[in-house]
Amino acid sequence: MSLKALFVCLPVLFAASVAVAQEPEVKPAPVQSPPASVPIDPENVLDLDxxxxxxxxxQLRPDLAPTHVERVKALARQGFYNGIIFHRVIDGFMAQTGDPTGTGQGGSQLPDLKAEFNAYPHLRGTVSMARxxxxxxxxxxxxxxxxxxxxxxxxxxAFGRVIGGMEYVDAIAKGEPPANPAKILQASIEADGKTPPAALPPAETGQPAAKITADDLNAPIKQ
Known part of the structure; x- marks a missing residue:
C-alpha cells in the first residue's frame, strides 16, 4: 500500500470506530411488578374461620398464580381444609397449614403443581404455597x-394476601408443632356465602395488614 493510500484509509477507520462507540447501549427491559392490589371479587376471596x-x-390472585388459586379454591370447596391445624408457626416469620396429617409431610390426593413463581413480594399477610x-x-x-x-x-x-382478620393470624399458637395448635374450623370461598361457625363472631373486614421490615429466616417447606 502506498503512503498516500494509507493516509486515506486511516480517517475512514477512525470514523468507523467513532460511529461504533457512539451506538446506544442496549439495556434489558425492566421487570414489571404485579399490581399491589386488584378489585375484590367474592369468587376470589378465601375465608378461613x-x-x-x-x-x-x-384475596386470591389468579393474575399471579392461576393454577395455585384454582387448587386452593377446589380444596376449600371440598372441605379439605376444615379441621386442619397450623403445624409450623415461627414467631416473626410465618404460619403454615394445609397438611391433613399435621406433620408437614402430607398433602391432598391431587398431583403436585408446577411452580408459578412471580414478582409479588412476601410482605406481612402475603399467602404463599409451601413446597x-x-x-x-x-x-x-x-x-x-x-x-x-x-x-x-x-x-x-405467592397467590394472595390477607385483607381482613390478620389479628386472628397473629393469635395462632407458635411452635413446630405448637403444643396447642390453632386450626381452620372452616375454609370457604366468599361467593358461596357460607357463614362462620356458630362459635365465631361475624366476619371481620379490616384493612390490609401493614408492611413491616424484618431479617430473613429459613424458607418454609414441607419437611
Missing amino acids: LSTGGRVRI ASSPDSANSQFFIMLLPRFSLDRKYT
Missing part, C-alpha cells in the same frame, strides 16, 4: 407471612 376467634379474609426442594412440589400446604421475608420472592408461589 380460625379457632383463634374469627374469620381471616384472603419441598423441587420447585414443582407444591400441593395443598400454604403459609401466611407474619413479617416480610423478601428472600422468598420468586422461590415460592
Whole structure:
C-alpha cells in the first residue's frame, strides 16, 4: 500500500470506530411488578374461620398464580381444609397449614403443581404455597407471612394476601408443632356465602395488614 493510500484509509477507520462507540447501549427491559392490589371479587376471596376467634379474609390472585388459586379454591370447596391445624408457626416469620396429617409431610390426593413463581413480594399477610426442594412440589400446604421475608420472592408461589382478620393470624399458637395448635374450623370461598361457625363472631373486614421490615429466616417447606 502506498503512503498516500494509507493516509486515506486511516480517517475512514477512525470514523468507523467513532460511529461504533457512539451506538446506544442496549439495556434489558425492566421487570414489571404485579399490581399491589386488584378489585375484590367474592369468587376470589378465601375465608378461613380460625379457632383463634374469627374469620381471616384472603384475596386470591389468579393474575399471579392461576393454577395455585384454582387448587386452593377446589380444596376449600371440598372441605379439605376444615379441621386442619397450623403445624409450623415461627414467631416473626410465618404460619403454615394445609397438611391433613399435621406433620408437614402430607398433602391432598391431587398431583403436585408446577411452580408459578412471580414478582409479588412476601410482605406481612402475603399467602404463599409451601413446597419441598423441587420447585414443582407444591400441593395443598400454604403459609401466611407474619413479617416480610423478601428472600422468598420468586422461590415460592405467592397467590394472595390477607385483607381482613390478620389479628386472628397473629393469635395462632407458635411452635413446630405448637403444643396447642390453632386450626381452620372452616375454609370457604366468599361467593358461596357460607357463614362462620356458630362459635365465631361475624366476619371481620379490616384493612390490609401493614408492611413491616424484618431479617430473613429459613424458607418454609414441607419437611
